[in-house]
Every structure is written in structure tokens, then in C-alpha cells.
Amino acid sequence: MSRNVTDQNFIPFALPDISNAEIEQVLECLKSGWLTTGPKAAVFETRFAEVVGARHAIAVNSCTAAMHLGLEAMGIGAGRQVVTSVFTFTASAEVIRYLNADPYFIDIDHDTMNMNPSHLEHALEKSSRVDAVIPVHFAGHACEMADILDICSQKSVRVLEDAAHAFPTTYRGHMVGSIGDATAFSFYATKTLAVGEGGMLTTDDDALAERCRIMRLHGISRDVFNRYQSEQPAWFYEVVAPGFKYNLPEIAAAIGLAQLDRRDELARRRQAIAMRYNEALGILPLVLPTPRSAGDQHAWHLYVIRLDPEHAPIGRDDFIAGMSERGIGTSVHFIPLHRQPYWRDRYELSPEQFPVAERTFQHCVSLPIYSAMSDDDISRVIDAAIALLG
Secondary structure, eight states, rough: EEEEOSOOOOSSOOOOOOHHHHHHHHHHHHTOOSSSEEEEEEEEHHHHHHHHTTTTEEEEEEEEHHHHHHHTTTTTOOOOOEESSSOOHHHHHHHHHHHHEEEEEEOOOTTTOBHHHHHHHHHHHSSSOOEEEEEEEEGGGGHHHHHHHHHHHTTEEEEEEEEOTTTTTTTTTTTOOOSSSSEEEBBBSSSOOOOOEEEEEEEEEHHHHHHHHHBBBBTBSSSSHHHHHOSSHHHHHHBBOOOOOOOOHHHHHHHHHHHHHHHHHHHHHHHHHHHHHHHTTTTTEEEEEOOOTTOOOOOOOEEEEETTTTSSSOOOOHHHHHHHHHHHHBBSSSSGGGGHHHHHHHHHGGGGGGGHHHHHHHHEEEEEOOOOOOOOHHHHHHHHHHHHHH
């Protein structure tokens, strides 16, 4: 496990878990001469698709890129709408604007902090311009996908899952990545599978996958990787669309392969940390994360507590300051989009429109949870929280 931070007494909010396996994969990549998208990226795609149970996996340089490609391939365009949660990172909404479409923001479920299906149903009844929905699997807890898919199927609305937090997550025994029309994953440095910068789009839709592969690299009609590795002259290509530059570098894919091999080990450690937090913090005036459904897996990308405003001795901001004074990093997930100037002003959003997201934001804190945490680190976080709230 890696732990390279300036202050060894400080517990950061997040830290990647890098072993010799990742280092060896990168060295092998460097020695091979492949730096851009190459054979390891192709293997990474194949193996990731197998793990989540999807027909196709398209490796890209971010989850944002994956969502953009997915919406573009679904034909989302100017004047149309895509429903998403207001309680998310801005990427979930900005990709909609990339296509000159508009987000339709809805409030969240109080318990899971995921998309509320009843609000989704209301949105689809109210607007005839909605072509797609982006449910966000918050913190690694799967959305209520059966309800979401049923609602969307009645209106012929496509479903693109934002699974930036959700690997490996299951819903009713199915891996997230094989449920909706397409799913976007993040491999950012803080994620449960971390390559630094990277992402993946998975789908069972052959036409959607083909369009994403073309648009991933400049709208070129053939796989550039295959063109460059061919032993026969293969210089000819055609540009069939104004595509993007979203391919995943080979070094990132190399790290991804090692992390994919270690997925069970990394997931078990996050699960163990979450269970220790649950056992120790339940006595405090706060709301713990909603447990996963029986038989399903929570990815535990985040461990989010909500301070009880009526009984906690201090507020959220003072709690964050107190943890920092004790050498512990925390964060807030998320500052909802109705509070962000661009979204607020463009769509005339207000806190009153999203009461659950607003209330959640005012009291939520994300505690450190990452597989490289030591048992002593976990104890320090617990002791600090008890000292501040007990």
C-alpha cells in the first residue's frame, strides 16, 4: 500500500492504494514502447466488460468523457432535456450542456441520497422534451433502478447511469454496468479503481458502442490502435464525424488492469472500514449511511454522515474544522447544483425547489475511507469524531 503525504501524521480524505502489481504493469508498459492507447487498453476493456457483465466496454480518459459520448450516441441534442439529480458533481449536468440540451434537475431520496423515482416520474409527466435520464449512484449505493427503468420505459426515455462512485456495486444481484442502456465509470485518483485519470463506458447496445468508439478518437472510422499495430500497410482512414479526443493512455490502462485484479481485496477493505465506522459512530447524534440491500454490494467510495442539527453539539462546518485540527481530512459531497452560480442563474434554481438536497448539504460530511487506511488511522478518525460529537 502507498502512503506518500507530506505530513505523515495527517490522515488525508482520500489516497490511492498502489501496490507492486500496479508498478510492474506500468514498467512493462514503458518497456513495450506503447504510451498512448495500445494493447493493454484493449485488454482492460475486455476484462472490465467481463467483470460487470456488459457486451461492450469503451475506455476513455474520464467519466465525464464517457457520459458525453453516451449522450451523444443516444442522439441527445439542442432543445432536448436530460433528467438528473441536483445532488451531484457538476460533470453529471455539464455533459448535457455540451450537446446544447438542458438538464432537468430533481431532488433526492432522504435515506440514500440517490435520485428519487417519484420525482423522476413527475418530471417525465411534466415535460415532453426529456430524452434521457442520468441516475447518480451516490457514494457507491445503487439507485432504485427497477423503478427508474420502469418509469423510463413507459416514456421511451434512455438511461445513462453515472457510476463514478459505483465500482463494484450490485443491484438485485446485477453488477452496475449491465443494467441501464449505458453506464459511465470513473477511475479518478480517489475512486475505488484508481488510475489517476480515466473512465469507461459500458453498454449492451451494439450501435451505441460503435458510435462511442468512433467519436472517442476524432470521429475516425476505424480503430487507430489496430491501424498502428498492423504488420501490413494500414495507413488509410476516414473521418466520418467531428469527434473528440477521449482515448485512455496505455499507462493508465496498465494501472487499471492491476487494480481490476485487486478489486475484491480493495472492496473488502473499504467494506471493513465502513463496518467499523458503523459500529463506533452509531452512538453519536448523526445519521449513518443507509445500509445496502440484503445480498447486494455497496462500493463505499464515500462514507457520508449527516449531523443531527437538533442534538449535535456543533455544526457541520465546526466539525470539519475540528477534524482538521486533529489531523484528519474530510470533505463535503456535494454542494448541490442549485447552489452553483452557473446552474442557479441559468435555470433560476432555488433551495426551496430541492428541500431534501438542501437539508442534506447543510449537515453532511464525508469521512476518510480508502483501502490504504491503517487500523490506527480508522481509530483516530473514530476517536476524533467522538471527541467532537460525543
